Amino acid sequence: MLEIKCPYCGRRSQNEFSYGGDATVKRPKLNKDISDGEWDEFIYYRKNPRGIHLELWHHTSGCRQWFKVKRDTSTHEIVKTFMIEEESQ
Amino acid sequence: MTKLTSQMSIGIKVFNGNYFNKSESSLLKIREISDIKIFQITQYKNSKLDISLIKIDNQILSKMSGCVSANFNTRILWSGPKTWIVISKNKNIIDDINKNCSANNFAITDLSHSRMTIQIEGKNAFDVIKKGCPLNLNNFKTNMCANTVFNGITITIDLLDQDKNIFNIMSHRSFADSFYHAITDASLEYGYKIE
Numbered sequence: 062m063l064e065i066k067c068p069y070c071g072r073r074s075q076n077e078f079s080y081g082g083d084a085t086v087k088r089p090k091l092n093k094d095i096s097d098g099e100w101d102e103f104i105y106y107r108k109n110p111r112g113i114h115l116e117l118w119h120h121t122s123g124c125r126q127w128f129k130v131k132r133d134t135s136t137h138e139i140v141k142t143f144m145i146e147e148e149s150q
Numbered sequence: 151m152t153k154l155t156s157q158m159s160i161g162i163k164v165f166n167g168n169y170f171n172k173s174e175s176s177l178l179k180i181r182e183i184s185d186i187k188i189f190q191i192t193q194y195k196n197s198k199l200d201i202s203l204i205k206i207d208n209q210i211l212s213k214m215s216g217c218v219s220a221n222f223n224t225r226i227l228w229s230g231p232k233t234w235i236v237i238s239k240n241k242n243i244i245d246d247i248n249k250n251c252s253a254n255n256f257a258i259t260d261l262s263h264s265r266m267t268i269q270i271e272g273k274n275a276f277d278v279i280k281k282g283c284p285l286n287l288n289n290f291k292t293n294m295c296a297n298t299v300f301n302g303i304t305i306t307i308d309l310l311d312q313d314k315n316i317f318n319i320m321s322h323r324s325f326a327d328s329f330y331h332a333i334t335d336a337s338l339e340y341g342y343k344i345e
Contacts, residue, residue, distance in 0.1 A: 126230060
């Protein structure tokens with residue numbers, strides 16, 4: 062069981078959260094001509110790295126806010142959590 | 151708001167709890183808090199209004215996570231950033247909310263009929279909650295609240311009195327039967343009375 066530090070509520074059990082996917086994926090800009098390949102890249106392809114990964118999580122049973130989590134996918138260590146508007150580097 | 155559900159009504163009228171061979175002093179008291187108004191107040195993301203200027207029933211909207219501002223009639227729970235839950239015995243609390251929270255800055259939602267509140271009182275109240283809830287209650291003090299889960303059911307815990315161990319726990323009304331059952335089941339070890 063992970064313990065995740067919500068930037069708003071503090072340390073809480075993983076039971077209260079929902080995983081929201083890769084936080085580095087950027088939606089193609091509006092009104093820009095993009096190829097099918099670029100849409101494929103945005104919708105279907107993910108990196109699935111071993112090591113540090115930036116993820117989106119939702120505090121579903123808490124403050125209901127989205128935030129970013131920097132997590133090591135091999136050890137499950139959570140390095141840091143960020144508010145959604147915060148710079149995560 | 152009327153009494154909860156058929157199951158709870160049966161629990162109140164017929165069984166009246168489960169406390170055979172238990173010491174009266176250690177019994178948990180479980181009651182439904184009805185006839186209250188519940189409103190959610192959300193400040194819009196683009197609103198620049200300073201909320202420290204706003205008071206509802208003379209209570210501030212706390213900026214601190216997990217804090218409750220309370221008087222005898224009204225409790226205002228921090229529910230998330232720029233989001234509060236107002237719980238009041240005052241039937242006309244909406245007038246006060248509308249007067250202080252303008253529609254340009256706030257969204258106000260009446261949750262009175264979509265939530266149900268159970269109050270647990272007794273020296274083992276903390277233990278009952280710990281049985282189904284992953285929240286660390288060691289530093290939980292009077293007038294603190296938290297949104298969390300109990301046996302997978304999303305709930306809001308509000309500690310009214312740390313010394314007397316009185317909690318208000320609010321869940322969605324659609325989960326009320328399951329939640330009530332989960333709470334009474336967790337209370338069996340200590341014995342409980344429905345009031």
